[in-house]
Amino acid sequence: MADVVEAKKYLGQPVERVEDEILLMGKAQYSDHLPTRAGTQHAAILRSPHAHAKIISIDTSKAEKIPGVVAVMTGDDVKEMSEAFLIVLRQPINQWALAVEKVRYVGEPVAMVVARDRYIAEDALSEIDVVYEAMKPIIDQEEAISDDAPVVHEAVGSNVVSTRDFTYGEPDKAFADADKVVKMKVRYPRNSQTPLEGFVVTADYHEGENLYDVASNYQGPFTSHPVMSMALRVKNSQLRMRTPQWSGGGFGVKVQIFPYVVLICLASKKTGKPVKWVEDKLEHLSAAAAAPNRLIEMEAAVKSDGTVTGFRFDQQDDYGAFLRAPMPGPLYRMHGILTGAYDIKNLSVTNRVVMTNKCPSAMVRGFGGPQMYYAIERIMQKVAIELDMDPLDVIRKNLVPAGVFPYRAAAGALIDSGDYPAAVEQAVDEGALEALIKRRDEKRAAGKKYGIGYAAIVEPAQSNMGYLSNILPRDERQRNPKGGAVANATVNVDPLGTVSVTADSIPQGQGHMTILSQIVADVLGLTPDHIKVNLDFDTAKDAWSIATGNYSSRFSSATTVACLKAAEKVKAKLSRIASQTLNVPADQLEFVDGKIRDPANIENGINFYRAAGSAHWTPGNLPDEMEPCVRETGSWSPPELESPNEKDQINTSLTYGFVFDYCGVEIDEDTGEVKIDKYVTMHDSGTILNPLLAEGQVHGAFAWAVGCALYEEFVYGDDGSFLTGTFADYLVPTSWEVPEPQIVHMESPSMVTPLGAKGIAEGNCMSTPVCLANAVADALDVEDITLPMTPSRISAMIHGEEKPPANDRPIAAAPIKGEGNVLRGTGETFVPAAPQEVWNTLLDPEALTAVIPGCHKLDLVGDNSYEADVSLGVGPVRGRFKANVGLSEMVEPEKATLSGGLIGSLGASKGSGHVSLSASDGGTMVTYDYAIELTGTVASVGGRLLEGAAKALVNQFFQRLGAQVGGAPVTGGEPWWRNLLRSLGLAK
């Protein structure tokens, strides 16, 4: 147990952020702004359009000939130059920085171009010819475990790559003795908080030193540092990782830069030049990282009074195509606290790790908590429904009681402090729950669908570095035990008494600089603006360890303590120096207002800067055996973070906060929209270091959680197409969708960290999705709730599945339903030429070349069968395609059926359509319909953009046809993308 430091002058106050001024001026240098050496080249990455395919051949010769291209690399180069990434499991799941032999998800890097600038590099991507042999993909996690499912990693032989069973207490007895067993099956979707700034990596290989110098917005944990250095076949010290002070959001996701760090390092080594790569948003959404989707089958053993005596979990996490370190963290990070906020002694758990043909999973804010609490808090509501009890009473009945802390939970979490029953009652009171219940009654009496939801969760922070050990059998993990979680910070006082601080926290906007300046100002009796905190980071110079980085809310309980220790060392040293001058024992001196003085005689003091300066200017006068200069590093690891014991118990995190939420939602029966009418969130996060910043973390977590509950999901087609590749498809909440929650605070200082502070930034990611789901379940009186609760899903629950729109005209033969995106359209257009002329043009390859937008070449390859080479682009997706089109059912000059497909590096499509021509007003009325099925990268640009683009393309085709037939120049029309931008309101 740590000694708890009492509250001070600045700590605990809503001090405004020292970060803000430069950010508000727009002068902060993010990774893309860092200076690069002259001659720096730029990389672009060719990605797989297939979810699962063999790579038959890659021809890079055309790309290499483009002026400005310095190298094109493929999986063969990467395999020769590097090792496969180390993973946590002992399984043959080999991954390199580029795909080797096979691709396993849409978006997987297949080849890389390094060129003078990014524009040239992207041009060259479309000149790389990759021949794939498509394989059947496996997308659904439940189908993935069946024996006849396609296998993602043949060498493993199964898509289930790890299964572990755990038992705590006597779950079988608890279930046998139960009055009732409540069962539930829930699914949590794939999502990510998607930082606005994407990944940025610049690597510079220093040949003489065999050293890779990397600047990136990597956020740690530095457990991945050896993964990178081993892949690069160098010692840790030969991979210098630097991170700038400013990062445009992280949310866990930016650990997943590490494969790209290795890739760009290899590019630099191969070309002998510094190489920079900046990820774009399509790359990010499709291929950066996703929280694993999870399937949980859960059971609760229940007494008739509502007491829950046991839980059984069967958890199956879908990690996508590869297991990248620190996966499968989300399945194990919460392990010690699997009983949540409840006093439940009996527990059994089965954890399964499943692979599918989706983007590899990663750290995302909440890290396993949203999934786990979705199951626990849904089943607690169901317990109440089955016992005909109030859901809040079931929560109350089972909470860990007051006065038992520290409390050892069944699976090993050592809950440090709290008073859960009091926190619930305070929230009920301050949030006016009674009035909310009355409001629900009134709404329902008026015929509205209104519901109330509750959620009580424990929010862990500062992960035990041994938390993943439980995935290994006992004897194996005992050979190499892991535990602890080291934090580092350094406080320096220069010759003029200026104080500077560095630390290993690598923030992405959380305000760490402000908090550290508050801590040091309090210890040294200075003002925060006197403390210059610099949180850029450099493994070659800063103190760091494997736990270094910004994740699992480790800052408040860990880095702050290292900083406190460093500041106290500085204080002790300066006290000894001042003691010589002041003739007062060092331990009796106080640091106040820039002075070191005797509290009994405050006139007897010296200036802080003078005491510090003497360690630089007159080191000969220092007390005996004191080293010169003032630079102290604090390192700290809490003893409570032990390795898992022989009973598989593990204290997975250091601190455990408590969150209790309730909310009222009203559902619009016509639109299916879920309107959050009121939201109350109670947080006991221990001592609050800065209320302004703490509240900001709650608001931010809440906003993302609203997104998870209502909008955000990475969607895949059955064929593995990624369908949410833009922010017009992956919908994130705006200011319009996020209400302001009412925040209620309670402070139970943690006894295991000297400042008493726990994590606060992840709680709502865990509590809010399930709280909203419970409210919707209450409003609609249903059990099966699927996140995100989009209007279409809610409508389907109220009104039944939507029927396809009725058409007054026959639509072209529909491609197979459910395979990727299907675009449909109909239209008519007037062409000022006779039907026969139009018909002739449609059959003339030369004329068609001029008419088809983006067509480079068109050949007749058979009877009424054409092959074309076309460039097309929609939104962020641009590429070159081979098209095959055939005409059939031809009635000259009246009608024809077109069918065919496109294939290119960005995906494929097949489709069909009808065209009919009729004479009208001296010209021809052309009537058409089409249905096009898209797969691959193109399919990720869903909905609005694609439909608009298809319409614009078809319109342009007929405009150009009219011009061609009429003999007018074809070049007069505006490019189709301008029409599209205009239709989206983005251009004049």
Added chain:
Amino acid sequence: MPQLNKDARHTVTMTLNGDEVSGYAEPRMLLSDFLTHEIGITSCHVGCEHGVCGACTVLVDGTVMRGCLTLAVQAEGSTVETAENLASDEGELSELQLAFKKHHGLQCGYCTPGILMSLTAYLKENPKPTEEELRDMLSGHLCRCTGYVGMVRAVLDYCENRTD
């Protein structure tokens, strides 16, 4: 609009935050890339590159534009304003910026300059928006950190108490 050779680099000259600047751009170069990598300013942040997130928002001849949906050559001869222009010449934050600081209206700061530029234009048209109007306007920007609470409070406070 003049016809430009697509393979050539063209001189683009504009008035940026009161100063005349010029650089080279191929016709396809985005304004956001031009401002960041050719001119060297740091406030035009590229978030989504498809016009949804708003992090690259700048004012071109007083009109709110997405830097990622505008070509650099389109801004030839224009007056461009970015967030670097909001503080005083002496480096003091504007009242709107100070309100963001006071109400913790930003965290990572990546979306902030774009939001400030949209607000600069919007508050000229509508100096005292209701919260509903303000949230409607802000919905043209994405912020992944803050939940928008601090920035809404900041703007409402600023509009209520501004002296500038």
